[in-house]
Amino acid sequence: MAIIFDIKRFAVHDGPGIRTTVFMKGCPLRCAWCHNPESISSAICEVPKTVRIGDKTFTENETVGREMSVDELMKELQKEKVFMNESGGGVTFSGGEPMLQHEFLNNSLDACKAAGMHTAVDTSGYVRWKLLEETARRTDLFLYDLKLMDDKKHQKYTGASNKIILENLPKLLETGKKVRIRIPFVPEVTFTKENIQQTLQFLSGLPQQPEEIDLLPYHNTASHKYERFGMENIFEGKKSLSKKNLENVQLLFEKAGFNVKIGG
Template identity: 35%
Template sequence: MSKNIKGKIYDIQGFSVHDGPGIRTTVFLKGCPLRCPWCHSPESQEFQTELNWLNIRCLGIDDCGLCLGVCPRDAITKGPVAQNAAGEDIVYPLVDKTKCNDCGLCAKACKAQALYMCGTDRTIEEVMHRLLRDKPFFEESGGGVTVSGGECLCQPEFTRELLKQCKENGIHTAVDTTGFVKWETIASVLPYTDLFLYDLKCMDSSLHKQATGVPNELILENIKKIAAAGGRLWVRIPVIPLFNDSSGHFDNYGNFLSEIKDAVDLVQLLPYHKMGVSKYSRLLRNEKVFVAEPPSDKLMEERKKQLESYGLPVRIH
């Protein structure tokens, strides 16, 4: 039964005012085919439920240590002496992710919930039950439900059914997408999607691939097809220093978006910020994290004006 279709979800956030018009509840699905180094929700990237660790909750091995000895794969050992937020010496557990298979036993043992599992399988029925609670706020504010990720269209069956049920309950729907999915998948959610929040990260395909791991041809093709099929769009451009923030790059955005401007209700410029950086340590990953200074207000205003000169409605996020 469709109500029993399960999606892997890492968060449901109410009272969101950034993910479409009005007050919205955003359902975040796990898994993404892209690996943007500036990603502010790296916990969304992997498709499976995974172990996370939040140092500010951890009591340390000397005062707690409940996680030591529970791992059947010997992935948890004593780490070196570090400093906690109060500047005190503390010994944290060290998790070797190359040995860990995300079984969750240590998260069960951790009473402080410093170790916790990110990603829960939830049915359509369970999620709808949660969403319907917020319906009065949607009605009051002209809001609705946004399905986001990760890339929510990588769980197409769940996303489609969730959108369908929202529409059946008179709720406005938005899909937040990278656009890096088969056109058939997008076409299958089109009848139930009032608005697409569509990321355009970079107009140069080789640069796009270098940064995110995938080229952009499919993404550009799909946005044109959505426009041609009558879909409505909020285009989201993350403004990333030394990547896509040049005047020449924004002329490329302007020229491309001019072709589909009748379908574009808004272009949102999202200045790069460092919020995601601290999250990488929670994921127990050792990868190199992209860090840069955020673009200045002056630059953001200049790029806004530049796109407006192409007749596009633009807002800085």
């Protein structure tokens, strides 16, 4: 069994084609800009939800997260199989950090493979190599997040060191597995000249090229979630970035020989 907090159908930014994205609860990191703050705690929780009908406001409790077995999940995934097949899509496991529930993840990946579904795992890379290696044998594609190259800043903004993340990536590429790198660009944090240059330098030193690099512009659409979940939002009022803001970064990475896309 695993705790899942959402299943998004017809996702087009989580890997190739039309996909069903499974959001698993629990994350070892605490990124200050997290768009899914409800995913960080591993526990099923109740949060107040306000609904307005006409001039009346109603507040009720909503449960975030539910337990699911692999069989139950597969029944859900089968509903979209025709769209996956037609579009060259598949299933993406995201979160949170899906590797935290690695046993369920691996069993689900095996079940997807048996059902002929393409699979992707969206990970922070903050996981023991042995576990990542086991999952790599079962998945077609990794979406691998890179945030900050400076370890002190990484600790400050995500709550953990980047050491294991930077060590796992070259090992993962050496397995021959397809990897797309995802870089969230947050103004004054990851979107700085220093971090862009250090990231480029790190990527240029990898043993194999990633399949693609996705530059993800920060957007502040998750602000209401922080309010709702009673969590501190240190980026309250910070402006979103547009695609245009990242065009120069795209050019820089392309000049270095990478296949780059803005957006997921």
